[in-house]
Amino acid sequence: MxxxxxxxxxxxxxxxxxxxxxxxxxxxxxxxxxxxxxxxxxxxxxxxxxxxxxxxxxxxxxxxxxxxMSNFADLFRDPEVIGAIVNTLIISFLQLAFAFPAPIALAIFLNSLLSERLKRWIQTVVYLPHFLSWVIVVALWQQVLGGAGSLARGLEMVGIESVNIMSDPSTFKLLVVAQVIWKDVGWGTIIFFAAISTISAELYESAAVDGAGPWRRIWHVTLPGLIPVTVMMLILQLGNVLTVGFEQLLLQQPAVGADAAQVIDTFVYFRGIAGGEWGISAAVGLIKGVIGTVLVLGANRLAKRLGTDGLF
Incomplete structure (x- = not known):
């Protein structure tokens, strides 16, 4: 033995x-x-x-x-809770559809660059927004897309009616996702870029010898090599599916209104901390935690059944 x-x-x-x-x-x-x-x-x-x-x-x-269970019963009779849940799910779905793949696409793009100097310069530029607070990010976007921003003034100069994208409830959810991508895509790229660097160079050489072009090498070599990391990150993302950015939405809610920007986290803040309804707010948080746990466990089990290692 x-x-x-x-x-x-x-x-x-x-x-x-x-x-x-x-x-x-x-x-x-x-x-x-x-x-x-x-x-x-x-x-x-x-x-x-x-x-x-x-x-x-x-x-x-x-x-x-x-x-x-009185607090839980009151939740499902409260239309404000239902609206917050719907807004949270819509924003979360949009983030999964657009913000989650963005670092993968950027990592693949950076890996395809031949110039190391250009690659490092782009990495530095896209990393920087991650270190800015949401207060600064929202202020910057307001200066560009707000009613008195650069875009509105530029449209007025060419005779087109100005727009205020920052206060438009109909496009607010897409705006939130765009802000998340702009702020965090560079930071998320670190993990996927590191995963690409672990893929054996011999696989790319073998694919090139077999006549595979750049797109085929990405499809048959790079993407399969990213599957384990992608599955892990997706499982972690599902655990936070009901957390879509408290500070970001709280700062912009006055401009677009609660109907467009009220999510679970802001509801808990306004009804619990500001409104003093601690029991109902705690009930919302408890349900949110239970759902996140179930999603992580379910996604991990599904990933293992599909042949990947999962998260644990």
């Missing part, structure tokens, strides 16, 4: 302690990150109990009145 097989038969506690003894510094570096998730992500889950209470911050969890 090998040493590895012998170690696998030990109880998990002994295996864990043995690993800590052999690699103490590795676990020391992991500990701060683990504590962060425990303190700021897992411990707050206990606060979901207020979804079943008529919670008051002055009374606390222990003394607030229990209402059972």
């Amino acid at each position: 090998s040493a590895t097989e012998s170690a696998e038969k030990l109880p998990w506690r002994r295996r864990f302690l043995s690993a800590v003894r052999h690699h103490p510094w590795m676990y020391a570096f992991v500990l701060p990150g683990l504590l962060f998730f425990v303190v700021f992500h897992y411990v707050p889950l206990l606060g979901n109990v207020i979804a079943f209470q008529d919670f008051s911050p002055y009374l606390g969890i222990a003394d607030s009145r229990w209402v059972g």
Whole structure:
């Protein structure tokens, strides 16, 4: 029996302690990150109990009145909740359809460039918007597409009636997706560009010898090599399918109105923190978390059935 097989038969506690003894510094570096998730992500889950209470911050969890499933029943009778859910699902679908593939397309484009200097320059330019806050991003877009922006003034100069895209509710959801792509496409490209770099150069050479052109090499070599990373990122994205950008939408809601910009996160803010309806807001958050968990588990199982490794 090998040493590895012998170690696998030990109880998990002994295996864990043995690993800590052999690699103490590795676990020391992991500990701060683990504590962060425990303190700021897992411990707050206990606060979901207020979804079943008529919670008051002055009374606390222990003394607030229990209402059972009343908060959940009120949610499905509230038209504002239904509108927020519909807006969230529409924006999330548009982001999956357009914002999710954008980093993949950009990574493939950058990989096809022969000039390393041009490649690095484009990478630097598209990375920079990720480090801007949404306040600055919305302000920049307002300066270009707003009623007094560059586009409106340019149209007036050529005799065309000016437009204010930033306050148009009919195109607001597409505008949100365009802003997400502009801000984060470069950052998302990092992962896919790294995945492309791991694809063996011999595969491209073999395809070229067989007569495959650039498009066929992308289709038969690059895209199959990106499938594992793409599946992993898609599963993670599905976990956040009901999270579509709180700050981005909160900043632009006054211009387009709640009918177009009210999503689950902004509903929780206005009804919970601003309105004091803590129980209903907690119920919305709990449902959102449950749906995200189910989607991640379901997508992971489906990915494994389709022959990929999945996420876990």
